[in-house]
Amino acid sequence: MNCCEFRERYSDFADGLLTPLSKAEADAHLALCAPCRRFDAALRAGVNLLRGLPSVGMSRGFGPSLRRRLRGELAVRMPGMIRWSGAFGTLLVVATAGFIGWDWLQTRAARRAARSEWASAAPGWAAAATPTNHAAAVHSGLPIDLPRLPLETFHPLNSILVVEQATPASGQERVRFDVPAVWGGP
Amino acid sequence: MTLAMKDAIHSPHRTLGAPFAALDDGQVVQAFLEGNDRAFDELVSRYQVRLLNFIYRTVGDRERAEDLVQEVFIRIYRHLHRFDQSKKFSTWAYTIASNLAKNELRNRSRNPLVLFQTIKRHWEADHRPLQFEDSSSRPDDLFRKRHLRELVEQSVSKLPEHHRVVFVLRELEGKTYEEIAEITGCNLGTVKSRLNRARNSFAAIIQPHLD
Numbered sequence: 140m141n142c143c144e145f146r147e148r149y150s151d152f153a154d155g156l157l158t159p160l161s162k163a164e165a166d167a168h169l170a171l172c173a174p175c176r177r178f179d180a181a182l183r184a185g186v187n188l189l190r191g192l193p194s195v196g197m198s199r200g201f202g203p204s205l206r207r208r209l210r211g212e213l214a215v216r217m218p219g220m221i222r223w224s225g226a227f228g229t230l231l232v233v234a235t236a237g238f239i240g241w242d243w244l245q246t247r248a249a250r251r252a253a254r255s256e257w258a259s260a261a262p263g264w265a266a267a268a269t270p271t272n273h274a275a276a277v278h279s280g281l282p283i284d285l286p287r288l289p290l291e292t293f294h295p296l297n298s299i300l301v302v303e304q305a306t307p308a309s310g311q312e313r314v315r316f317d318v319p320a321v322w323g324g325p
Numbered sequence: 326m327t328l329a330m331k332d333a334i335h336s337p338h339r340t341l342g343a344p345f346a347a348l349d350d351g352q353v354v355q356a357f358l359e360g361n362d363r364a365f366d367e368l369v370s371r372y373q374v375r376l377l378n379f380i381y382r383t384v385g386d387r388e389r390a391e392d393l394v395q396e397v398f399i400r401i402y403r404h405l406h407r408f409d410q411s412k413k414f415s416t417w418a419y420t421i422a423s424n425l426a427k428n429e430l431r432n433r434s435r436n437p438l439v440l441f442q443t444i445k446r447h448w449e450a451d452h453r454p455l456q457f458e459d460s461s462s463r464p465d466d467l468f469r470k471r472h473l474r475e476l477v478e479q480s481v482s483k484l485p486e487h488h489r490v491v492f493v494l495r496e497l498e499g500k501t502y503e504e505i506a507e508i509t510g511c512n513l514g515t516v517k518s519r520l521n522r523a524r525n526s527f528a529a530i531i532q533p534h535l536d
Contacts, residue, residue, distance in 0.1 A: 150521040181532035182524055186496050188477045195381050197373055198391060205369070205395050212399055 140168040145175050153182070350414035358406060365405075369398055372415070375498070376422050382493045383426040384433075385482045393425045412507075419498070420508045423490055430486045473534075480530040488523035495520055 140161075145168050151157045152165045169176055345353050345367040353371075357364035376397055381390035400421050408417055484492060490509060494500045500508065506516045 146525055147521065150517060150524055153524070177532065178528050181535050182528040184535055185477060185480065185527055185531040188473055189481065189496060192474055192477065194374060195378050195387060195390070197377060197394075201373070201391055201395070205398060208395055208399055209402060212402055 140164040142168075142172060142175055145169070145172070146178070149179075149182075153179075351410060354405065354408065354410060354414055365402060368401065368414070372418055373398075376418065379419065379493060379498055380422055380426050382478075382481060382497055383423075383490055384429050385478070389429060393422070393429060396425055397422045413504070416504050416507050419494070419500070419504075420510075423494075423508050427486065427490065476531065476534050480527055483530055484523055484526055488519050488526065491516060491519045492523035492527065 145152070145165060148157065148161070148165065152162065155162075157165060169179060345356070345364060348356070348367075350368070350371070353364045353367050357368070373394060377390055377394045380393050380397075381387055384390055384393070397418065401418060408414070481489060481492065487509075491505055494505045494508060495502075502513055502516050502520075505511075505520075506513050509516065511519070
């Protein structure tokens with residue numbers, strides 16, 4: 140091994156990465172070559188000095204300054220969170236509207252089914268609907284005019300419908316209908 | 326913002342003691358990602374001095390090095406959720422620090438004013454009052470010691486940028502070749518080659534002063 144080869148492979152030599160044979164060659168060269176010995180000694184001494192340099196510490200201002208910057212970082216992150224929460228809110232509104240629409244359709248279908256079932260199961264009852272959502276029912280010959288009522292009143296899950304209406308005989312009368320559902324819309 | 330996150334921001338350097346002392350870096354990172362924001366304090370306390378010394382030895386300007394360490398932690402805070410936990414946290418942190426240090430050196434080479442300010446700061450340091458380093462040593466020993474320290478620091482600062490980063494990572498930070506390759510984004514052969522050249526250059530600069 141000559142000087143050039145030794146310097147080229149110096150890092151491997153210094154880090155102990157040479158094969159045993161190469162290391163023996165390098166050691167032999169070092170024993171015979173004064174310039175390479177000085178080079179090796181200078182590098183090791185320089186590195187030792189470097190490692191012996193006092194460690195640099197953080198200044199007093201480092202902590203408060205980092206805190207300020209982290210606060211700023213959170214402030215930057217917050218609009219992003221708001222943006223995401225806005226998107227989530229929109230999604231929630233759309234989902235709610237969809238559910239309400241789906242429920243309304245289900246309810247309407249159930250009312251129609253209940254009406255037809257009621258009409259066929261109770262021939263004594265007759266219901267007629269007008270396009271303005273008025274209905275009339277006739278029970279045992281007593282004509283009952285159902286006023287315009289909120290749709291909820293006619294929800295198919297309501298099995299009892301109570302209607303107050305004026306009758307010629309007793310004035311105000313409360314009539315109770317045990318019905319599965321009443322026609323509630325066009 | 327959670328209460329813990331507020332606490333973490335208001336006291337990033339508080340000694341946390343037991344909760345994280347026994348955990349390795351990966352576990353501390355995991356704790357932070359699971360919502361324990363105080364874990365970030367632990368990462369800061371573990372790495373602030375190491376990163377400061379690494380960047381300082383690379384850029385040669387203490388104040389700027391401290392600014393860059395802050396930037397490293399800001400980036401860690403910002404991107405920790407994207408950190409690949411199968412890798413070492415320290416390597417990732419050093420990669421960020423190394424990139425920032427390289428950018429700093431690149432910007433300096435483009436901006437002579439910054440370079441002048443750095444030189445001026447070093448010049449001013451020569452005129453600082455005498456410090457009592459070791460009262461038991463003789464004055465000529467103190468002088469020689471201080472002279473050698475400055476010499477070593479100057480020798481490192483004279484190395485080319487990409488050699489200097491590799492040299493500092495190996496000789497001061499004790500990183501393996503593989504870690505240096507990952508930090509610098511070079512392959513193993515390049516790392517070995519740069520380190521060998523850096524060592525040769527360093528020895529050539531310092532040898533006349535030590536003989």
